[in-house]
Amino acid sequence: MARGKVEYNQVGADYLKQRQLKRGAAGWLLLAGLGVSYVISGDFAGWNFGLEKGGWGGLLIATVLMAVMYGCMVFGLAEMSSALPVAGAGYGFARRALGPLGGFATGVAILIEYSIAPAAISIFIGGYVETLGLFGLTNSWPVYLVCYLIFIGIHLRGVGEALRVMFVITAVAVVALVLFAVGMVPKFDGAKLFDIPATDAFGASSFLPFGITGVLAALVYGIWFFLAVEGVPLAAEEARDPKRDMPRGIIAAMAALVVFAALILVLAPGGSGSAALAGSNNPLVDAAKVAYGRDNWVSQIVNYVGLAGLVASFFSIIYAYSRQLFALSRAGYLPRWLSKTGKRKTPYLALIVPGTVGFLLAFAIGEGDLLINIAVFGATVSYVLLNLSHIVLRKREPNLERPYRTPGGAWTTGVALVLAAAAVVATFLVDVLAAAITGGIFVLALAYFWFYSRHHLVASAPEEEFAAIQRAESELG
Numbered sequence: 444m445a446r447g448k449v450e451y452n453q454v455g456a457d458y459l460k461q462r463q464l465k466r467g468a469a470g471w472l473l474l475a476g477l478g479v480s481y482v483i484s485g486d487f488a489g490w491n492f493g494l495e496k497g498g499w500g501g502l503l504i505a506t507v508l509m510a511v512m513y514g515c516m517v518f519g520l521a522e523m524s525s526a527l528p529v530a531g532a533g534y535g536f537a538r539r540a541l542g543p544l545g546g547f548a549t550g551v552a553i554l555i556e557y558s559i560a561p562a563a564i565s566i567f568i569g570g571y572v573e574t575l576g577l578f579g580l581t582n583s584w585p586v587y588l589v590c591y592l593i594f595i596g597i598h599l600r601g602v603g604e605a606l607r608v609m610f611v612i613t614a615v616a617v618v619a620l621v622l623f624a625v626g627m628v629p630k631f632d633g634a635k636l637f638d639i640p641a642t643d644a645f646g647a648s649s650f651l652p653f654g655i656t657g658v659l660a661a662l663v664y665g666i667w668f669f670l671a672v673e674g675v676p677l678a679a680e681e682a683r684d685p686k687r688d689m690p691r692g693i694i695a696a697m698a699a700l701v702v703f704a705a706l707i708l709v710l711a712p713g714g715s716g717s718a719a720l721a722g723s724n725n726p727l728v729d730a731a732k733v734a735y736g737r738d739n740w741v742s743q744i745v746n747y748v749g750l751a752g753l754v755a756s757f758f759s760i761i762y763a764y765s766r767q768l769f770a771l772s773r774a775g776y777l778p779r780w781l782s783k784t785g786k787r788k789t790p791y792l793a794l795i796v797p798g799t800v801g802f803l804l805a806f807a808i809g810e811g812d813l814l815i816n817i818a819v820f821g822a823t824v825s826y827v828l829l830n831l832s833h834i835v836l837r838k839r840e841p842n843l844e845r846p847y848r849t850p851g852g853a854w855t856t857g858v859a860l861v862l863a864a865a866a867v868v869a870t871f872l873v874d875v876l877a878a879a880i881t882g883g884i885f886v887l888a889l890a891y892f893w894f895y896s897r898h899h900l901v902a903s904a905p906e907e908e909f910a911a912i913q914r915a916e917s918e919l920g
Contacts, residue, residue, distance in 0.1 A: 471688040478696025481671035484756035493664025497657030500650035505665035512862035519833035521690035524676035528685035531770030532676035535906035540832035555821030557764035562801035563814035616752035626741030630734035662869035668704035774904035816877035826863035
């Protein structure tokens with residue numbers, strides 16, 4: 444059955460029965476915890492490299508701009524996830540707004556972000572374990588392997604169990620952030636924020652030591668405070684009441700992340716100096732040591748308990764990649780066998796296959812910065828398409844039932860769209876190689892869609908049914 448430029452295949456009655464998720468497993472509080480869990484590792488490491496690119500002032504402006512972008516986008520996602528509560532989330536929203544190609548491109552961008560990020564985080568966890576001298580390891584690959592085996596195993600047990608474990612780990616990481624903030628307040632000195640000397644770049648000053656271009660280069664690191672919070676809607680088919688809980692969960696998560704970003708960005712360099720953290724692989728621990736002039740209770744707590752932050756993001760992003768892959772596979776955009784679920788209604792192949800690829804990437808490449816930059820590039824491309832999808836849906840389907848409506852409507856996501864486009868440009872300034880690798884993956888994926896998957900789509904997949912309903916309503920109108 445052909446519709447436009449795509450063709451739909453008939454599937455048996457048991458097709459969707461073999462591809463069911465467990466409904467009612469998550470309320471809004473667990474969803475908010477999931478959103479924080481996705482992101483929290485970025486508070487412990489990574490953001491500080493923006494100091495090296497833009498100085499404290501440049502990173503501050505970049506972080507504020509990215510907070511605005513994510514905030515505006517989250518409002519749009521809250522609306523779309525309440526109107527279209529499907530596991531495909533971003534792919535489903537873009538499929539409805541931009542058609543099959545736009546939906547597939549958005550899904551691929553999200554899948555790149557979520558399948559590559561855990562590989563990068565496993566490398567950071569391995570480095571953390573080595574630094575702490577745990578288990579006498581001199582090579583981190585066993586840590587990568589153990590991380591994937593344990594946390595994929597927990598996900599295979601069931602979504603309810605996985606989300607509860609994730610919530611506990613995230614809570615531990617949050618406690619570490621709060622204790623760090625409390626310990627750094629007495630050591631804060633505003634002058635330390637501006638201890639990176641000004642260069643001769645255009646517009647350089649003590650506030651912007653690398654000038655105007657430093658702000659653009661720092662955008663990628665401002666993203667680290669919020670990267671992946673947009674994954675909350677991937678839990679839509681497993682939420683208790685997605686029309687009500689999705690908006691509450693994702694907005695609550697974003698609010699918490701803004702608070703954490705403000706505390707870390709001000710207190711860490713304000714207690715130790717921006718220059719001391721610019722190239723640090725463990726900035727919170729280093730900040731506490733420099734501020735106190737020695738090892739102390741703050742650095743000890745963050746050093747050990749802070750590992751929970753990396754584990755929380757690793758654990759939760761595994762959930763995200765499995766649901767995005769599950770949805771794309773169920774609809775026929777990717778091989779259908781990847782979307783099968785087991786007795787516990789978990790997409791076991793969508794968990795295991797990307798996990799295997801992630802471990803091999805971590806083992807073979809071993810460069811967390813390169814992998815995370817690939818993930819960031821995929822993310823920024825998806826942000827452009829997600830915000831565009833909201834604007835198109837607002838314009839083309841004004842009467843679509845929207846249990847939650849974005850404040851400011853399309854103007855809000857219009858702001859996010861402009862800032863997301865700037866973030867795409869910024870990724871080229873930071874890492875051309877990562878952008879080129881991501882572009883190559885996109886080309887291969889789009890070729891697969893054009894030559895194969897667009898001829899083998901599944902009309903009964905929820906995301907495709909939503910689009911079919913819209914098309915029928917349009918024709919009746």
